Every structure is written in C-alpha cells, then in structure tokens.
Amino acid sequence: MSILKDLQNLVEADIITEDIADDIRKFYQKKSSPPSNRLFIVFGILGAILVGLGIILIIAHNWDELSRFTKTCFAFLPLVIGQVLCGYTLLRKQDSIAWREGSSVFLFFSVGASISLVSQIYNIPGDLGSFLLTWMLVCLPIVYIMRSSATSLFFIIGITWYACEASYWSYPYEDSYMYWLLFLGILPYYYLLYKKSPSSNFTILHNWFIPLSLTIVLGTLADRTEELMFVAYFSLFGIFYLIGELNFFKKEKKRYSGYRLFGSLGTVILLLVLSFDWFWEDLRRGHLIFKEVISSQEFLVAMLLSLIASALLFLNIKKNQWSNVKPFAPVFVFFIIAFILGLWSPISAILINIYVLALGLLTIREGAKQNHLGILNFGLVIITVLIACRFFDTDLSFVARGILFVSVGAGFFLTNYWMLQKRKNQ
Secondary structure (H helix, E strand, O other): HOOOOHHHHHHHHOOOOOOHHHHHHHHHHHHHHHHHHHHHHHHHHHHHHHHHHHHHHHHOOOOOOOOOHHHHHHHHHHHHHHHEEEEEHHHOOOOOHHHHHHHHHHHHHHHHHHHHHHHHOOOOOOOOOHHHHHHHHHHHHHHHOOOOOOHHHHHHHHHHHHHHHHHHHHHOOOOOOOOHHHHHHHHHHHHHHHHHHHOOOHHHHHHHHHHHHHHHHHHHHOOOOOOOOHHHHHHHHHHHHHHHOHHHHOOOOOHHHOOOHHHHHHHHHHHHHOOOOOOHHHHHHOOOOOOHHOOOOOHHHHHHHHHHHHHHHHHHHEEEEEEHHHOOOOOOHHHHHHHHHHHHOOHHHHHHHHHHHHHHHHHHHHHHHOOOHHHHHHHHHHHHHHHHHHHOOOOHHHHHHHHHHHHHHHHHHHHHHHHHHHHHOO
C-alpha cells in the first residue's frame, strides 16, 4: 500500500510522529488481514469435515470383516483424535480461530459418528430423534469450551432437525420440549458472540439461523387448539420484525439480519393465506370451548409471544412515536383483533384483505419516503399477490380481472420511473 511506503518520509519531514506512524501501520495491517484469515478459517472447517468423513468411509469399507473389539476401537478413534486436537488447540493454539473452529467441528462430528457406531455394534435400540438429542446434549459444552461459532451453527441445525424428527416426521408424534432447553442453552453464546464481534460473518449467520430455526419449530407446539398457532406465529413474526428494528440491526445492512426479513415476509405470507374464507369458516365451525382454550399449551404460547411482541412494540413506539412506526410492526395486534371477531363473524376475512391492501400501500409510501426501490417494489408485490389471490375466489369477469392486472403493471412501471427520476433530480 502506497501510504505505508510514505510513512517513513512523513516521519522524517516531521509531519507525523513515529507513534502515529506505528498506529497507522497497525490499523492497515488489521484491516488487510481479515480476508486471508476468513479463508483460512473456512478451509480449516471444510478440512475437518472432509477428514472426518474420509476416516468414516475408510473404516466402512472393511467394516464387515472386523471383529467387535476392533470395530469398537475404530468407533472411538475419531472421538479420541478430535479430543487430542481440541486439547492441543486449547494449550497451544487457543488464539487461532481456524484451529478452534476446525478442531471443534471435527470433534462435533466425531461424537455423532461414535454414538451411531457404538449403537450399531452393540445393537442398542433407539430412533433418529433420540440419537440427535443425545448427540446435541453431548456437544453443547464444546461450543463454550472451544468458543466455536461453527459448532454453534451446527448445533442449531442439529436441535432443529431433532425437533422436526420428533414432532413432524415420526409417528406417533413425540413432544420435542428438549429443543427449547437446548435452544436456551445456546443463547448465552450467541449473546457473547454479538458483544464481541457484532459484524462478523459468524454473527450474521447466527442472525439468520436462529429466526429460521424458531420459525420451523414453533409449529411443534400445536396440540388441541391448532387455530391459536396462527396468533402465535403472527406474534413471533412481530417479535422478529421489531428485533430487526432495534438500533444495531437498523443501522447495519439488511444482509446482517434475518429478523426483519423473516418478520415481514412471514407476516405477508400468513395474511395472504388467511385472506381466503376457508380458515374463518373452519374457525366458526370449531366451537372452541373457553375453558379448553385457556388451558391449552397453544394459548399459553400465543399469550407469551404476544406479550413479548407487545413489549417490543411499546418500546418501538416510545422511541419513534406512532408516525415513524413501520407498517409491519403492529400487524400482530390487528390480527389478534381479527381473530377474536372471526370466532363469531365472517367480517374477519374482509378485515384481513383490508390489512393486506393497507400494508402494501403503506410499504409503497415507506419506500418512496426512504427513496428505496426495494421497499417500494415489495409493497407493489404485496398488492399484486393480493389481486392474484382474489382472481381465484371472486366472480369478476375476465375483462375486469385483466384491467386490474394491467393497472398493477402500469403502477409498477410508473412508480419505478418516478423514483428513478426523483433520484436523478436530487
């Protein structure tokens, strides 16, 4: 870098001091080193995974010809190697992220391989759900001892897989309550990672993996009154969106946080699904009994998530005032009102359609206000999909439907053209 070459000349000319020159050198060295370090970390993690898979494949090739004792030795071999590597890392290389991540990931998969091999050798009964649960329980300490963010991500994937296997994919279904305890177990590491490296790639990946995992697994809590899970999901997406509106995520680029995307996209998808009459007709025919509803776990989950979302909304309003609150933030409140009305009246389907239309218009307004084409077009897409949904369940003539689509297409063109012209004139 040319500025580093000129530092000595600047010192000799008494323009800067030697201390300032050293600080500049350290700054640029720190700034230029991360790409190579990141690449080394990625290759370290991939190398650990490939070596582990290679060892398993080599052993598997001659597996049937080995004695039980030899099989047991080979079953524990990856686990021993992984522990030795982690021990060496803690003693000699604890400041190396590549060593920490690589050895931790190797040990993580070694644990899974050893458990499965020992179970197969000694015919220990069990299903995939119990195997995943045991694997994740054993590997949780690795995350904290090794300070491994890659292992944390694999852990989140593992507990999500366990919950899906236990409550979605197996029959008879089992409760996956252990997922929530394991999820709480990984949150302190997520907090420490955020405090230490808020803009690191590992933190960004956690910001995407955590809301995705919660979105997938929340449905496992459905039991007797499944209708209430819609309230729970609206509140969950409200929480995601409001977390994305917190100061840190609001100042960072959109890719740094999946919370706002999951919150807004999840809310729109649910609103569009519930804009049809089928759900509200089933809700009115369900004849929900009040005592059964308030004693159900779905009610407790919906209530808890709604209270958390309401608290975040209150803080958001207190900070920004109503005029500056984003359109997606209070949607969960409006849906709760529509849900209560929908227990007795068909008006809820109409209200949902009004919500979607208003949400699209307010999003277009927000995009124009921020001079952001992405937000503006998102609002147009919301209105377009709403019109498409009504295309299938209304008795409008083909001419009327065609006029609607032509109008929306013209709206796309005109709003984008207006926005581009506005940018040119600024």
